[in-house]
Amino acid sequence: FPFVNSTETNDYHIWLIFTKVSNDSPLTVKFKNLVYNLVNVSLDVPIKFHIIIDEQSKIIAQNKLSEVVYKLNQSLTYKFYNVQECASKISDIVSVMSPFFSSKPGTYYSDALFYLSLGLYRFAPISQKRALLLDCDVYFKRSVSVLFAEFNRFKPSAIFGLSPELSPVYHHILHTYKRKHKTTFGEFYHSRAIAPLNVHPRGFQGYNSGIVLINLEKQRSSKEFAQIILKENVSNITTKYKFRGHLGDQDFYTLIGYEYPQLIQTLNCGFNRQLCTWWREHGYKNIFNYYFKCDHETVVLHGNCNTKFDML
Numbered sequence: 386f387p388f389v390n391s392t393e394t395n396d397y398h399i400w401l402i403f404t405k406v407s408n409d410s411p412l413t414v415k416f417k418n419l420v421y422n423l424v425n426v427s428l429d430v431p432i433k434f435h436i437i438i439d440e441q442s443k444i445i446a447q448n449k450l451s452e453v454v455y456k457l458n459q460s461l462t463y464k465f466y467n468v469q470e471c472a473s474k475i476s477d478i479v480s481v482m483s484p485f486f487s488s489k490p491g492t493y494y495s496d497a498l499f500y501l502s503l504g505l506y507r508f509a510p511i512s513q514k515r516a517l518l519l520d521c522d523v524y525f526k527r528s529v530s531v532l533f534a535e536f537n538r539f540k541p542s543a544i545f546g547l548s549p550e551l552s553p554v555y556h557h558i559l560h561t562y563k564r565k566h567k568t569t570f571g572e573f574y575h576s577r578a579i580a581p582l583n584v585h586p587r588g589f590q591g592y593n594s595g596i597v598l599i600n601l602e603k604q605r606s607s608k609e610f611a612q613i614i615l616k617e618n619v620s621n622i623t624t625k626y627k628f629r630g631h632l633g634d635q636d637f638y639t640l641i642g643y644e645y646p647q648l649i650q651t652l653n654c655g656f657n658r659q660l661c662t663w664w665r666e667h668g669y670k671n672i673f674n675y676y677f678k679c680d681h682e683t684v685v686l687h688g689n690c691n692t693k694f695d696m697l
């Protein structure tokens with residue numbers, strides 16, 4: 386419909402995390418390639434970049450952004466956010482989550498990196514109603530407007546939009562729980578229902594957080610979200626599923642998928658087509674491909690675990 390609120394439709398806020406890098410880090414190359422790719426492929430919409438940096442990475446980011454400006458012969462709109470300032474606004478979330486979802490809970494600031502997506506609503510400017518948070522190791526085949534259009538398909542209760550995890554990692558993490566409980570959690574996705582009475586009747590692989598759509602407006606006003614990030618709740622659900630993770634925010638999104646599925650809109654796998662095949666060589670050879678398969682059009686490739694984009 387043509388007469389919709391303009392701030393809702395015209396703002397394409399993209400958040401990137403770019404920290405702990407040096408000039409020759411692989412991440413520096415990925416960052417530059419991604420910014421170039423995003424602008425190049427999204428000629429239909431104006432992008433606003435929001436980049437979370439530390440002081441050293443900021444200088445490198447500035448250099449890379451000017452190189453992109455030169456290469457594109459076009460200006461860029463961007464703003465920097467200091468990671469320590471962001472971290473200080475989500476310290477409650479980090480201390481609740483990191484004992485359960487960090488591989489080795491360590492320094493508070495390096496832990497905070499893994500949970501920024503959950504607390505973005507606290508440091509994003511209040512005028513931002515929706516945001517897209519991206520890993521730097523992604524490649525867009527189509528305009529970001531295709532991904533933003535998914536916001537319009539959110540069920541009314543959804544705060545986040547996420548694509549499935551395309552490995553059996555959550556089958557692995559749930560193995561103790563699954564020995565005693567019949568559940569589709571951790572099972573790979575079937576195109577036909579395998580269980581009639583479940584919240585994810587076709588199997589549920591969990592979520593990957595390399596691409597996160599966030600309805601910030603809903604998140605800020607959600608009493609339910611404020612409750613579920615409390616320590617008592619996180620402690621209860623991790624105990625229930627005997628869940629000990631190591632993937633930060635995406636472990637928590639996966640648990641939200643089990644207990645509060647109304648809060649997440651499942652995007653199709655083509656919006657975050659992960660390429661990592663690590664689990665195929667680590668005990669899951671016979672079932673890996675059922676998880677890895679993605680029959681949707683690829684909109685975004687995700688070279689996770691340092692996988693090159695040419696592997697598919």
Ligand code: UDP
Nearest residue numbers: 401402403404405520521522595689690691
């Ligand atoms: N990241 C960062 N500094 C680091 C490592 C990671 O800023 O030293 C950010 C960066 O945005 C990266 C994201 O965290 O894309 C997630 O890391 P990565 O994509 O390597 O993880 P994977 O997708 O392989 O699990």
Ligand code: MN
Nearest residue numbers: 520522595689
């Ligand atoms: Mn990634």
